[in-house]
Every structure is written in C-alpha cells, then in structure tokens.
Amino acid sequence: MSSLFLVTPLRMMLLGLVAILGLTILRYSWVAFSGERDRRRFIHALLLTIATVVLVITANHLAIFWAAWVSVSLSLHRLILFYPDRPRAQLAAHKKFLLARLSELLLAAAFVNLYLQFDTSNIQAIVQHASMPISQSLDLNVAAILLVLVALIKCAQLPMHGWLIQVVEAPTPVSALLHAGIVNLGGILLLFFSPILAASSAASWLLVVLAGISTVIAGLVSITRISIKVKLAWSTSSQMGLMLVEIALGLYEMALLHLFAHSFYKAYSFLNSGNTVNHYLAAKLAGDEKPKLQHWFYALLATSLMMVFTQWKFNFLPSLTAMALVLLAITALLVPSFTRADRGRIPKILITMSFAAGLLVLYTIAKHALAEFALPDPVLNVWADGFIALLFATLFVLSLALQYWPHSPLVKRLFIWLNAGGYLDEWATKLTLKLWPSESLLELRQHQWHTNPEVK
Template sequence: MKMNKNYCFIYSLFFFVVSMFFFLFGISIGFKSMIYILEWELINLNSSSVCFSMLLDFKSMIFMSFVLFISCMIIFYSNLYMNLDYNKNRFIILVVLFVFSMMFLIISPNLMSILLGWDGLGLTSYCLVIYYQNSKSYSAGMLTILMNRVGDVCMLMSIAWMLNFGSWNYLFFYYNENLSLELNMIVFLVLLSAMTKSAQIPFSSWLPAAMAAPTPVSALVHSSTLVTAGVYLLIRFSNLIFMAEMNNYLLMIGCLTMFMAGIGANFEFDLKKIIALSTLSQLGFMMSTIGLGFPDLAFFHLLTHALFKALLFMCAGVFIHNLNNLQDIRGMGCLVNQMPFISICFNFSNLALCGMPFLAGFYSKDLILELSLMMYMNKFIFILFFMSVGLTVMYTFRLIYYTMSMDFNYNSYFILNDEELQFIIPMFFMVLMSIFGGSFLGWMMIDIPELIIMSSWSKYFVLMIMLIGGWIGFELSNLNLLMNSLYLTNKKLVFFIGNMWFMPYLSTYMMNYYFLIVGNKIFKSADSGWLEEMGSQGMKKIFDVMFKKNQNFQDVEFFIYLVSFFMWIMILFFLIIFKM
C-alpha cells in the first residue's frame, strides 16, 4: 500500500504544479490579449495538410488549469477512497489518461487533433465506468460508449466534409462564408456530436447510468471533463453556430434538457443520480446560454460549475463511504451531527449550485439570468428557462432536507466520522474555491462591467425564483404525507417523470428491438441471403460454371488440334515417301 500512496501523491503534486503554471501563463497572455498557435505538420497530401495544432489562449490555459487542479484534488482524495482496492494503480493510471485526453481536446483548434482527445475520452470513460466488474456496470458502460459513438461518427463525417475547405482547422471557416451548404453541414454535425458528449436530449440517458463508476471518477467526469467537452467545443464553434443560424435550436434543446433533468431530480432518491441530474440541468443551462448568444458567460459558468460540482461529488462520496455504500437519501438524515465539516462543505456546494448570493455559482448564474431578461425571448422558452432554474433550487433544498434535517434513518449501530485528513484537505481547498472562485473569476474574465438595464421587478425576479423554489422543495419534502399521496395516486406520471421521460428505455429496449433485432433480420435476409446469392457467392458460382465450360472447351479443342497435327504430319510423311 505504501507504493500506492506515493503513486497518488506524485501525480497529485505534478498536476498541482502544472496547474499553477498554466494559470499564471493564462493570466499573463489574457492581460496582453495574445494568442499562440503552434502547428506541427505531419503529412501533406493533395494540398490537405494533416497538422498537430495547439491553440494557447486565455480560455484554453485557464480551463486546463482548472481541469488539472480538480484532478489533483480528486487523485489525492482517491488515495483513501480506493484504499482497499487491489487495482488502485490501474485506477490512477486510467484517471491520468482521462485527464490527458481532455487536455488534447482543450488545446486543439484542429478537428483531426480534437478527435484524438474526443475518442480518448470515450475509451477511458468506458474503462472507468466498467471498473466495478458487475452486470450493472457493464450495461452502463455499453450504453455510455454506444451513445458517444454517435457523436464520434458525426465528428468523423464533419472531418470528411471539411476537405472542401482545404484545412481541418476551424479558424479558417471564417474566411469561407460562400460555402454555405458545407458550413451548415459541418456545424450541424459538430452540434450533434457535442449534444451526445454533453448528454442533451435525446442522448441524456447515459449520464445517470455512468454513475456506476467509482465516485472519484464521477467527481471528475461531471465537473471538468467528458460532459463539459461538448459545451467547450460549442463555445469554440459559437461564431459558426450563429453564422449557420442554429442558435435557436440549441436554445430549445438546452431548455428542454434543463427542465427534464430538474423535474426528474425531484423524484429521485439515489444520491449520486440526483447530483448527476443536477449536472445534466447545468449542462442544459450552459447550452441555453450559448444559444442566447453569450458563449463567454457560458465558459464562465462552466468554470464555476466545475468547482462546486467536484466538491459536491466528493462530499457525496464521503457520505456513501461512511454509510457502508448506502446511496438512498431516505436512509440518511441529521448527518450534520455526525460529520459536521463534510456537511458544511456539502451545503456550501449545494448553495453555490443554486446560485445563492456571493457564492461561486451566483456570479455566473445571476449575470446570465439578468442578461437573458434583456433578450427578445419566446414566452414558452422564457417560462421553461426560469422554471428550470427554480427546479434546480427545489431539488437542492430537497436534498438538504433529506441529508441534514430529516431524522437519522441508518442502523442503530454505526460509526460515522469525518476526521480523515486525506478527505478533509482536498475538500477544504475546493470549498474555498467554491466560495471565492466565482468573484475572482468575475474580476479576471469580465474586464468591462456589463451594462444591465432593467426594472426593480426584473432585478428581484431572479432572487424570488430561487427563494420560492427552495421553499417549495423544503416544504414538499417535509410534508411526507402529501408526497406519499402524490406518489401513490399518480403512479404513471411519477414513473414517466422519474425515468427521464422514458429515455433510458428508448435508448436500450426500444433501440434493441427496432434497430438491433431488425438489423439482425436484415443481415440474415440481405447480407447473408440475397446479397450473397446474387452478389459475391452468386457471381462465384456463375464464374465457376463459365470457367469449367471454357476449360472443357479448351481441353476438347486442344485434343482435336493434336489429332489434326499428327494427321498432317502423317500425310506429309507419306507424301515424302511416295515421291521418293
């Protein structure tokens, strides 16, 4: 075990040092408004050069710094969390490969090199989801990788379409506005691939299923890697999305995802799945922000969300670890008496998720909501958008009630504590970032103060939505009789809402029946049937018959030729004899 501890500590220290370097370098080039583009040409074929490119600007450096900082804390946290695991070294190496794949994706302005990181994320996430080797993990891993393969195929098709531009670097798109068809096709394919990676409707079912992975992996995946890769890609492609006029579709998809995840989390009792659905809700919020026309603010919220969501999963992991792998929130309650420090961190991260004033989430979320009030927005989208924000606060306060305020429902004999330093140290740093990180990032990223002009009613509207949502969530959880009657009298509605609008069933059973079974029948009747009979095998049979006939014909002709040849020789021989 000593080697394992050093192994974790070395990677953690290395990531921390590199994170600080990237952070300082990012601030320096951000203040100077500089961008570095480095290209290494690998192959030049028919005027299409295959290059490994690196785009070093403020966004990529700061995002890499945050990814490495969060990874450093999670690896340090994993040293104790995975302490009894025999394959801890393998787990840490998979996490490091996962982080490096994300780094490839962040620094690449070239779709060919983005594909390296994109596929690397898909492969390592599959290996991490099936880390606990049981049938549930295998099913979740298969669902995860098959959903992400749809996005990978779209990415490959967009790379093929980009041959029309002579380069795979998306920076060249801005100078080719006349190729409108190709531009629209590429933007649509990139949008579709980002939707699969960030689990937007209708590709949302894999994200809660990926909770089969160990909790440190969930903390990493749901904060700064994998699911944020699609959002980051669309932030880079945001100008092209507006050029192709696809931002309204993105806004609608983001709002629907946000609403579906928010209302589903209010009917969920699995602690990790509630936090996973909150991630899905925040991803929809970021997509909606890009659709509204604020990609920089979406990036701002992406960074602040990474801080408090990593902390939220770390706290949930300690709860599950101490409660002997219990994930049902109905078995918890009054944890603040047993684990005060972890409970404080948990509540801080929950309130930051809600966007409560002066925590990390407030600075990005409040700014986005106030700017959205100044936009020309459809009433349906407006209601959906702000109702989803209220649902976020609602399920958060419901979670706080079940874990902190409710009567303790665990076994009568228990030992709960939060005195492990390897849990406390990374969570202490993360809670500091969840409190002060939002204001610090706001000062650093928003160099010119935003001018927001609105009435006092609009100004208080956002705060009222949060307060009403929190009050309803807490009260509905407190009135257990009302909630139980709701569950019992509306079973079908509760089943529909609690199962993400039947998306997991559509992605598995329906997909299995309508695609795999029908595909198997087509394969048997077409590929192994008529196409074989009329195609390769049929042609082989026809050619075999023709070759045999030709061979027979040639064999007979050759025999006739030999007989006639000998006959002529005999005739000549007799003529010569008679003349003599």
C-alpha cells in the same frame, strides 16, 4: 508544430481547471483505492483520460482534435468498467460506448465539411474565417447542426442521458471526473467553434429547443430522486442543458462561468457524497422547517427589488434568460431566512440579503473578467431568449407544485412520469441489449421487468 497546437487565454483557463480537478481526483483515488489490488491500473487509466482531455483543449488541427476526442471516450470506458462484473456498470458502459461512436461519426462529418468549405484543417483559421460577416451557406449550417448534435450527445441531453444516470455504478472518482469535467466537453466544443454556431440560426434554435426542454425535465426528475448520486447525475444533465442554452443564446461569459462553477461543485459533491447522509441527519436534528408558499413569495419579492436596483444601476444582465436564472437562484438562497418565525428572522434576512448582494457583485466582476477570454457575444435572438425565460418560469412553478400539491391528480401523474425518468431511456436500453447482448445484462433487464411493471 505550433500550428498543430494552440494555447490561448481561454484554453489556459480550461487547462488550469483540468489541472486542479485532475490533481484533486487523483489524490482522492490514491487514498480511496489504497486497499485495491488494481489501484495502479485505475490510476493509469485516470491519468490517460486526463491527458487526452488536455490534448482536446490544446489541439489546433481537426484530425488531432478528433483523435483526442475519441481517446477520451475509450479511456473513460476503461474507468467505467473498472469493476467489469457489475451488470449496471456494463449497461452504462455499453450505452456510452455506442452513443460515443455515433457522436464521433457526426464530429468527423462536421470536420470533413469544414475542411472542404474552408480548405484548411487549422481550427484557428476556420474559426477566423467563420467569424467574417458572410451570408449563411448550406454547408456551414450542416456543419453547425452536426456540432450541436455532438454536443447534445456528449452533454447527456434527453433522450440520450441514460448512461450518465447509470454510470454512478462506477467508482466515485470516475463519477467526479465525468460530471465535473468530461461532460463539459460538449460545451467546450461549441465554445471553440462558437462563430460557426452563431452563423447558423437553424443550429442555434435546435440547441435552444432541445437543451432547454432537457434542462426542465432533468431538473424536475432530480427532485423526485432519493439516491444522492442519482440525484446529482440528473442535476448534471439539467445543468449541462442550461450551459448549452447559454451558449446558443450567445451568453458566452455566463456559460464559461457556469462551466467553472459546476465543475468545482460537482467534483466536491461526488467526492463528499459519503458525508451527505450525515448532513441530512444534522439538518433534521436542527429542526429545519419547510418553507411555506408565502415565504417563497417574500423571498421572490425581496430578490426582485434587489435585482431591479442592480439592473438599473449597473445593467449587468443582458437578457431575460440571465435575469430569470439569477432571480430564481437568489430567491432559493433567501427563502430559508424567511422560513423560521423567531426573533432572529430579521437579522438572518439582512445577513442573507447582504450575502446575495455580494454574490451579485462577485458575479458581475467575474462576468466582466471572463469577457476578456470569451468571444464577443452575437446579436441576441429575442424570441429564443423569451422562450428560455418561459421554460425557467415553468420549471420553478412545477417544482413548487411537486412540493406543495403532491396529492393533486395532475401532480400525481407528473410525479409518476418523472419518477420513471419520463420512460425516455427505454429505447437506449432496448437498442443496447439488441446490439450488445450479454448474459448479465439480460438478467438485469429481466429483474427490472419483474420488479417494475412500468418498465414495459
């Protein structure tokens, strides 16, 4: 029995995350559905979904892992269709169902390949064998590429993202569970099989390019959205792409820290989405000012000086990608303190910089602590690292262009394309309606066709 299941420090951490999120979402659901006749049906489906996620995390046998992976998708399907008469929920559920079946076939093919190559179905044994310094084989490359494709589908990377955006039609606890937990399974899969990914440069480059581009596009699209839940959904797709990029580069501690931070943030954001409008109105009444470009420059300069000193003293960032990511995050944190020109500007800047320095210290401590749970980092690919850093810089520049030069012809075209989601989900909608037609979905499609000619 012990060979069928495995509990390691890393898996214990993930189980702790599942327990905290599960209890929080369960309590919220019990209160939110207090007037629902089918509350028990929802709670049962929610508990079943959480149980299958636990099984995925603890499974040490390929067949058990695959069966649990399928069960997560099937139980989630019941939650998405808790209100089965909603056409948008049907469309999201049908897209998710079809893509899930594809990912499960790819995962089965990868597991069969690994079993035939290593002559064992024990996941721990497979990972240990793959960690040995052996020459790359075609079978190992194929298995790694298949695992990458599964992770890309599970993490809703473009152009397989549409279901994640439309699933906001489901009840709020479902969105919280999905965005805070289940989409992370793609990253968890690659973390568990990281030696196989690290042994295949082709699979790593595939993940870097596809997840990197998806991160940039989804991040820019989220800027154009007004709906709180839709904005959060696009943000999830972007954040999942970023996590996959970190795994592809071998930055496992950063990916694990990202996974935990994103899970808690998205759970809170969705469960608290009803108060977002109040926070927005309060900010308006407080007279928040929009930062000017010079304020971004001052914040970027202050962040750069802070990071140069920290990197010189502690060398805590191992790559250009990590430096670019932390640089942009701290800059966004500092810029509001530079914006308002009043007597309190200097104290606010000092307080915010002290807070940012504290975050850098906390990040360094967390990174070193998580290094005890993650696998050793492989040799960093300098070209891939530079490519992702360039993508992050592009994301930053384009996001500023959308805010400060909205009337430029090129920016206008970019905004229209982004506001339509890049028209990247059309193929999935057409294919879903062809393979799984229903009267309500066809009516929804006709309504979209007439109200938005660009859908054509």
